[in-house]
Amino acid sequence: MNSIPWVLHVDLDQFIAAVEVLRHPELAGKPVIVGGRGDPTERAVVSTASYEARAFGVGSGMPLRIAARKVPDAVLLPVDAEAYLEASENVMATLRAQPGAVVQVLGWDEAFVGITAEDPEAYARQIQVAVLERTQLHCSVGIGDTLVRAKNATDFGKPAGVFRLTKENWLDVMGAKPTKELWGVGNKISGRLAKLGIQTVAELAAADPQSLVPEFGPKMGPWYASLGRGDGSSTVDDTPWVARGHSRETTFQSNLTEPSQIHDAVTQLAGDVLKDVAAEGRPVIGLTLKVRYAPFTTKTHARKIPETFDRDEVLARALDLAGAIEAGRPIRLLGLRAEMAMPDDARKGHTPTRGGW
């Protein structure tokens, strides 16, 4: 046997709920739902539910109010980002300590690990043992010959298992599944694919990449075709991630109607965003104000701004953008995002998959 390169995708099982159970052992075996401030009367959604709560049909993204109604006996907990970040850092440190591992962090509870090995399954189990020993958390590991295949493999390993997906078994395993199962294909794209007669991964894999260009554009069309085949990069990239921007948003428990309320809210958001930006020491080059009118229409208003603007000038420009808000329409959310100048050596989008860090 030869040692060859492999991509591993490590994914913690019910991460947030598991961290909460670790520090509240009495919750083990109970339906635990983490979201918002843990108050089901507020506008908030579920971040993670334990397997016991999922059995009632609760999942992440679901309004907290609905989740609490489905599981009256559930333990509701507020999101404690600091605790999860700390646990996450321990997990990532464990991964980096593995022999020859190149680690690319995707989120709190996920990472790609590039390795060279004869027996990737053995390596994967070694990772599971190391993570469990150091953090008391269980993880699943997907093994693949590309990033996309490794990422998709993990689901078949859950919970606490290992699964391998390569060019050889990709279509056997994934071919009959709906395109929505693919990483980067959601409800909208799968719907548009269906209109072109493409329902399954196998049908997408068979599609001529160029035939998708009229519908999805010159980049995304061919990208979706390659997703269907499981093809793509197999390079795990551990260059440090550099934020392109920072944003804050607030959902108001009762809708805003007064101009003075809007002024105050934007001032608050700008202050918070500028604090994050200041910590990076890079200039702001753009602002985007997001407005969600009740019941649920979202508008954005963007402006480029000169790099030379100081704090007060950025704040003034943010308030300027707020002038575009339609008077008299009730507002349920305001958000502000600051785009920052990028250093030359920062990691560029190495995969067209949006939202992947």
Add this chain to the structure above:
DNA sequence: TCTGGGGTCCTAGGACCC
């Protein structure tokens, strides 16, 4: 059922320039 908060990237279309 009624929809958070933090991110990233792509595309269409208008403005502007030559």
Add this chain to the structure above:
DNA sequence: TCTGGGGTCCTAGGACCC
């Protein structure tokens, strides 16, 4: 006189991820 064609920048909006 009513109107080309290409390039680039900017804004708005959309889609996706965890």
